[in-house]
Amino acid sequence: MILEFLVWLLLFGRSVASSEQEDVGFTYNGFRGVNLTMDGLAQITENGLLMLVNTTTQQMGHAFYPHPLHFRNLSTADALSSFSTTFVFAIWKSTRFGGPGMAFVISPSRDFTGALPGNYLGLFNTTNIGNSSNHVIAIELDFLRNLEFKDIDGNHVGIDINDLKSLQSAPASYFISKDAKNRYVNLSLTDGQHLQLWVEYHGKQKQLNVTVAPINIPKPTIPLLSLKIDLSPIIVDPMFVGFSAATYALPVSHYVLGWSFKLNGEARELNLSQLPKPPLQKSHIKRRPRVFIVAFSVIAATFVSISIFFVIQFIVKRKNKFAEVLEDWELDYGPHRFKYKDLYIATKGFKDKELLGTGGFGRVYRGVLPTTKTQVAVKRVSHNSRQGEREFIAEIVSIGKLRHRSIVTLLGYCRRKGELLLVYDFMPNGSLEKFLFDRTTTETMLNWCQRFRIIKNVAAALLYLHEEWEQVVVHRDVKSRNVLLDKELNGRLGDFGLARLYDHGTDPQTTHVVGTLGYLAPELCKTGKTNPSVDVFAFGIFLLEVACGRKPIEPQASEECLVLVDWVISCWSRGTILDTVDPKLGLNYEVEEMELVLKLGLLCSHSIPTERPNMRQVMRYLEGEISLPELTPLGLRTAIDDTSFLPSKGFSDISIWCPLSSAMTQ
Numbered sequence: 001m002i003l004e005f006l007v008w009l010l011l012f013g014r015s016v017a018s019s020e021q022e023d024v025g026f027t028y029n030g031f032r033g034v035n036l037t038m039d040g041l042a043q044i045t046e047n048g049l050l051m052l053v054n055t056t057t058q059q060m061g062h063a064f065y066p067h068p069l070h071f072r073n074l075s076t077a078d079a080l081s082s083f084s085t086t087f088v089f090a091i092w093k094s095t096r097f098g099g100p101g102m103a104f105v106i107s108p109s110r111d112f113t114g115a116l117p118g119n120y121l122g123l124f125n126t127t128n129i130g131n132s133s134n135h136v137i138a139i140e141l142d143f144l145r146n147l148e149f150k151d152i153d154g155n156h157v158g159i160d161i162n163d164l165k166s167l168q169s170a171p172a173s174y175f176i177s178k179d180a181k182n183r184y185v186n187l188s189l190t191d192g193q194h195l196q197l198w199v200e201y202h203g204k205q206k207q208l209n210v211t212v213a214p215i216n217i218p219k220p221t222i223p224l225l226s227l228k229i230d231l232s233p234i235i236v237d238p239m240f241v242g243f244s245a246a247t248y249a250l251p252v253s254h255y256v257l258g259w260s261f262k263l264n265g266e267a268r269e270l271n272l273s274q275l276p277k278p279p280l281q282k283s284h285i286k287r288r289p290r291v292f293i294v295a296f297s298v299i300a301a302t303f304v305s306i307s308i309f310f311v312i313q314f315i316v317k318r319k320n321k322f323a324e325v326l327e328d329w330e331l332d333y334g335p336h337r338f339k340y341k342d343l344y345i346a347t348k349g350f351k352d353k354e355l356l357g358t359g360g361f362g363r364v365y366r367g368v369l370p371t372t373k374t375q376v377a378v379k380r381v382s383h384n385s386r387q388g389e390r391e392f393i394a395e396i397v398s399i400g401k402l403r404h405r406s407i408v409t410l411l412g413y414c415r416r417k418g419e420l421l422l423v424y425d426f427m428p429n430g431s432l433e434k435f436l437f438d439r440t441t442t443e444t445m446l447n448w449c450q451r452f453r454i455i456k457n458v459a460a461a462l463l464y465l466h467e468e469w470e471q472v473v474v475h476r477d478v479k480s481r482n483v484l485l486d487k488e489l490n491g492r493l494g495d496f497g498l499a500r501l502y503d504h505g506t507d508p509q510t511t512h513v514v515g516t517l518g519y520l521a522p523e524l525c526k527t528g529k530t531n532p533s534v535d536v537f538a539f540g541i542f543l544l545e546v547a548c549g550r551k552p553i554e555p556q557a558s559e560e561c562l563v564l565v566d567w568v569i570s571c572w573s574r575g576t577i578l579d580t581v582d583p584k585l586g587l588n589y590e591v592e593e594m595e596l597v598l599k600l601g602l603l604c605s606h607s608i609p610t611e612r613p614n615m616r617q618v619m620r621y622l623e624g625e626i627s628l629p630e631l632t633p634l635g636l637r638t639a640i641d642d643t644s645f646l647p648s649k650g651f652s653d654i655s656i657w658c659p660l661s662s663a664m665t666q
């Protein structure tokens, strides 16, 4: 009997609870003390801001109202309730590639463990994106244009269902008046201004409206997005509501200041004056006692008037010091440009102590960006030619859009008179060259497994450049020095576009090279034409370098060993190809993999371009999906001798393409 009563109570109690939740609503003017279910980087700050992500890159954060919501009317089983929500948010990003943004989310689960950061907004991953079993509704505030998801621009609001390809989207803007010339006023989502977003769904009309506006103007009467859609197939019972945000390669700050939600009704208005202030805003400076202020101002006034002269002088000097060249057309590239001053501070004035290395085209410094505290590498390239500069900058910007885990991200650039600064992701382990050829230490030895992984990384990067990006990019300077190692010793290809710069603005007086001797495909010296097979050639040499731990040309070595390719071929023809393996590896390597790498290296550096595999085939050889064609050392050698590895005839005509002496000294 008692048991029966308890069961009844349980059932009844539950149904009471859920029928109460039908009209659930909440309003948070700031989040201090509010119980939200959070994960990833999301947190509530001391002053009550909901911070979805901090400045850590490639991460995500979620914050959800902790209780499940029942969007279906219990009385009329399948009718979907109306709902409405509004929140105030503020977002900053420091450069063009901060992003991708944040979203208001309605989802059957609060658990997004398998989701990806970056483009995927912390909502989906590559397998479940677009799947109708997701049941996810998201209103995205997206400030990274992603062609994969057919984004219209880099500053838009969109309605997403189960996917990040928006059903409807529009550049962030708000309606002012039918009569105005521009009925909508554009907004920037990411300049830190406080914006308010409204999402409203009418269950009977089956209409979803989204409106955005700055907080100091009343809610616009016409929404930005208005979509006729029946959400009842999407919404299951129960659902959770909350936010998701993700970061990409650069830090962004996302804050939600206040949030109000209501099922079956209009969300209560937020009390804007009660909302907490995000940190970058000037916070209230403590007021000093009056006497102090008076005394202080008298002293200060005299002091100021004396020093004003010096200050002006100082400012003028300083201005000159940090002067940069900015031309009209560069304004188009906007935040992709870094301020010289920031880079100057970041590298402590390009101090020698911060010098990471000296590359073919300039010196590289370690730096910490003053605004975001991100570690970067700043490459200082001196260039005197003005010709081709514009194309070059355009190219830099487009290269900056390359995104691949095995490519060192170019974050931006800065230009000064006769000087170009390129800002890259910082790679803590530096160049692979150091690991391969530095004979002074054994500690930094890479084992075979690490080397093989690096080889695959570089192959994947080249495949992306040649075939998978929107344009074909030829790197033109693949070599171990240009492969950098990240924290986990993954290989990342770096140093793009520099060869290109000197191509555009070729100046025969100085030693400009396109590529490095020893890695130059022979046909380059004859025709000067660049195509992906040139990279494949250099990649072949790179494979031999990694396997043998030797430079492609070793001037001190005996005649036989002078040119690495020749040496490997001659050992192979004697049946002792494994004699060429880097002695530092001892016997600790997979024989099969090693032979594959050595022979593939020879195949890739075949002197006849058409005999070389393309990067997709290379990838398949390395993954063991297909086996190498039958090769004989004799066949390879004939081919190589035939066309001669080093340029001979016709060399003088094209000498600027292959400046032997300058490349030798590199």
Ligand SMILES: *[C@@H]1O[C@H](CO)[C@@H](O)[C@H](O)[C@H]1NC(C)=O
Pocket: 040, 041, 054, 055, 056
């Ligand atoms: C961001 O938050 C995570 C987790 O709360 C923390 O480990 C990390 O240090 C934070 N990063 C910054 C830059 O504040």
Ligand SMILES: *[C@@H]1O[C@H](CO)[C@@H](O)[C@H](O)[C@H]1NC(C)=O
Pocket: 127, 131, 132, 133
């Ligand atoms: C969608 O997800 C469900 C459940 O995870 C799965 O069974 C189904 O195969 C997926 N559909 C597609 C097209 O991937």
Ligand SMILES: *[C@@H]1O[C@H](CO)[C@@H](O)[C@H](O)[C@H]1NC(C)=O
Pocket: 153, 171, 182, 186
């Ligand atoms: C607003 O932005 C859109 C898209 O970015 C642009 O086409 C339009 O010209 C802009 N309108 C105004 C008034 O600036």
Ligand SMILES: *[C@@H]1O[C@H](CO)[C@@H](O)[C@H](O)[C@H]1NC(C)=O
Pocket: 200, 201, 202, 207, 208, 209, 221, 222, 223, 226
């Ligand atoms: C959505 O906007 C349209 C056009 O302004 C309006 O007629 C409709 O009532 C709105 N619906 C909701 C649910 O707010």
